[in-house]
Amino acid sequence: MAEPGKRSIVIVGGGIIGSTTAYFLTRHPKYNPALHSIHLIEATAIASGASGKAGGLIALWAYPSCLVPLSFRLHAELAREHNGAERWGYRGVSVGQVDLIGRHVSNQPKVSADAGAKGEGEDIRGLHRADVSSDGNVSLQKRSKESYANLRKVGLPDELDWVAEETVQGYESMSSPGDSAQVHPYQFTTSMAELAAEKGVKIIIGSVDKIESSSSGEHTIKYTDKNTNSQQSLPATDVIVTAGPWTKTVLPGTPISALRAHSVTIRPTRPVSAFCLFTELALPKNFKEGTKSRAMQVSPEVYARPNNELYACGEGDHLVPLPKSTAEVQVDDSRCQDIVDYCAAFSDEMRDGEVLVRQACYLPQVDAGAGPLVGLTRTKGVYLAAGHTCWGIQNGPGTGQLMSEFVFDGKALSANVNSLDPRKVLR
Ligand SMILES: Cc1cc2nc3c(=O)[nH]c(=O)nc-3n(C[C@H](O)[C@H](O)[C@H](O)COP(=O)(O)OP(=O)(O)OC[C@H]3O[C@@H](n4cnc5c(N)ncnc54)[C@H](O)[C@@H]3O)c2cc1C
Missing domain, CATH: 3.50.50.60 (FAD/NAD(P)-binding domain)
Known part of the structure; x- marks a missing residue:
């Protein structure tokens, strides 16, 4: 007893x-x-x-x-x-739903056209105090005045400058710091x-x-x-x-059952502003150079983190049942690469960044x-x-x-x- x-x-x-x-x-x-x-x-x-x-x-x-x-x-x-x-x-973040039309992506990392034309140092020298947000993130003001004006028409916030402008179709704010945060x-x-x-x-x-x-x-x-x-x-x-x-x-x-989901983390080519994005990304036919694929709609979620890291995850799958333990979870590299390529289709910073982690886990569902x-x-x-x-x-x-x-x-x-x-x- x-x-x-x-x-x-x-x-x-x-x-x-x-x-x-x-x-x-x-x-x-x-x-x-x-x-x-x-x-x-x-x-x-x-x-x-x-x-x-x-x-x-x-x-x-x-x-x-x-x-x-x-x-x-x-x-x-x-x-x-x-x-x-x-x-x-822990920090407050803005959350948005962004509609995108993805670009074709190459299998080889490319140097961003912007970086080539201007050079990062030049961008940074031009910064005003207002370009540095309270969380220390720096907006490089990489777009022209005309671009900002056009993107504002579809609702894109100025600070969200790590999404390639030609891919953006629409943006809707879902919440701001105060109503949303991250850890x-x-x-x-x-x-x-x-x-x-x-x-x-x-x-x-x-x-x-x-x-x-x-x-x-x-x-x-x-x-x-x-x-x-x-x-x-x-x-x-x-x-x-x-x-x-x-x-x-x-x-x-x-x-309670399990759903496998893959995710990656990417170190972008420069610090990015604090946004979590729910995307609707339309990909053109054969969007990955050298491979055949149909035109398709995907919706990766992409979260900027304070440690100069972007997290992205894709849809779940039931292809591999729940293993005995977390140590035995199978990571399908091709599913991780798909997520990396989706990100490359709409962001130079992610396309030219470094993939840090490719991983999978199981979501618990009732x-x-x-x-x-x-x-x-x-x-x-x-x-x-x-x-x-x-x-x-x-x-x-x-x-x-x-x-x-x-x-x-x-x-x-x-x-x-x-x-x-x-x-x-x-x-
Ligand atoms: C891709 C993805 C993205 C997500 N993003 C978010 C997000 O942005 N925000 C959010 O709120 N949620 C998010 N979630 C959901 C969140 O991750 C889960 O709801 C949460 O982690 C579940 O926590 P848990 O402790 O119940 O389960 P788990 O994290 O799975 O932990 C269960 C633990 O139990 C242990 N265990 C199992 N069997 C035994 C045993 N027999 N004996 C001892 N230990 C055992 C396991 O080893 C494991 O460590 C996401 C999930 C996924 C898959």
């Missing part, structure tokens, strides 16, 4: 949801490290799945509306408290786990094989320790499953459509926080705070998340 009042809490999965849950458990007023223990068991490495490979956009217009405002506010508070601007690239997901998630560990959370690298629950409400977590490759078990009063797309393997019957699932399960002391679809970075802190309340207060206090109750879909 557990000592009265003593809680042995185990979190399964060290993505953003597990890491923010660990963080907020240690910040809960009822957490007493002398009495309570918290273990976070992660199969591969903290943030080795989607939480380390996502874009990192956070926005007040994300979904679900019962969770978004809380989580958006917590992102701002966390950034203030822990210097998130430095530590995980570097890997840096954010690993920071949350580190900050939790500083307050007593023990991180175990191991894969949970089974959760055994007794009728009296006690649980035993059976796991394989990665360092020793040995079977281990851990008693728990409370188990929080945050295994993202792998949740079904830990809690059988949970209606089968019934909505999501995530956040709260109690039908087994006493077992909680679920998973299925965050494409807004898990945005909704991580809110979910973490709510999970700490479910554990220590028995219910959610900071937001009404009844609509996300896992018991509605769990048998």
Whole structure:
């Protein structure tokens, strides 16, 4: 029998949801490290799945509306408290939908026509103070007055000068800093786990094989320790499953599936302004030199990051089922190259930049459509926080705070998340 009042809490999965849950458990007023223990068991490495490979956009217009405002506010508070601007690239961003007609792209990197004609130094010398935005991004004012005037007619902001003007058909603002921001997901998630560990959370690298629950409400977590490759078990009063797309393997019957998605990061040829773009990109027939392809419409998302890096992701696929672990995710190089080429079709800065990372991960989706699932399960002391679809970075802190309340207060206090109750879909 557990000592009265003593809680042995185990979190399964060290993505953003597990890491923010660990963080907020240690910040809960009822957490007493002398009495309570918290273990976070992660199969591969903290943030080795989607939480380390996502874009990192956070926005007040994300979904679900019962969770978004809380989580958006917590992102701002966390950034203030822990210097998130430095530590995980937190900053406000403008978000826009841009319609583009892509250019043909060569397989060989080209020198930008602009750079050749003028030279970067010449552009920079001409800068006024107003050309340097508050986040330090520099607009090179590379367009002529006529170009700016023409592009303003289709709604393109002047500072968005890393999109080739001849490709732009239309631009619609979706939000501005204040309503939208961004973090570097890997840096954010690993920071949350580190900050939790500083307050007593023990991180175990191991894969949970089974959760055994007794009728009296006690649980035993059976796991394989990665360092020793040995079977281990851990008693728990409370188990929080945050295994993202792998949740079904830990809690059988949970209606969460997985969608693979590829992404790349590119170091542009010069610093670019803070925009996250949802594109509608029409590509001409045979748009890649030397290859045959039909004319097509694609919609990569492209996010500028503060560390002189652009992140771009493409559509998902079901071609390769979810592997056993994040370490076994297959990266299809041709899908990454497609994203690189889409970016080259509308931006000189990306076309002539350096591809830094080519990667893939799995998005957790709730089968019934909505999501995530956040709260109690039908087994006493077992909680679920998973299925965050494409807004898990945005909704991580809110979910973490709510999970700490479910554990220590028995219910959610900071937001009404009844609509996300896992018991509605769990048998
Ligand atoms: C391409 C792409 C772009 C995205 N962009 C954004 C964005 O801009 N903004 C946004 O808000 N969201 C975005 N998302 C969504 C976001 O990445 C996910 O919703 C979020 O990362 C899910 O976090 P998670 O912790 O639930 O899952 P994961 O990050 O998958 O973490 C689950 C963890 O559980 C571990 N695990 C699995 N099984 C076990 C086991 N048996 N034992 C122990 N550990 C286990 C895994 O190793 C993994 O580390 C994006 C997603 C994708 C795919």
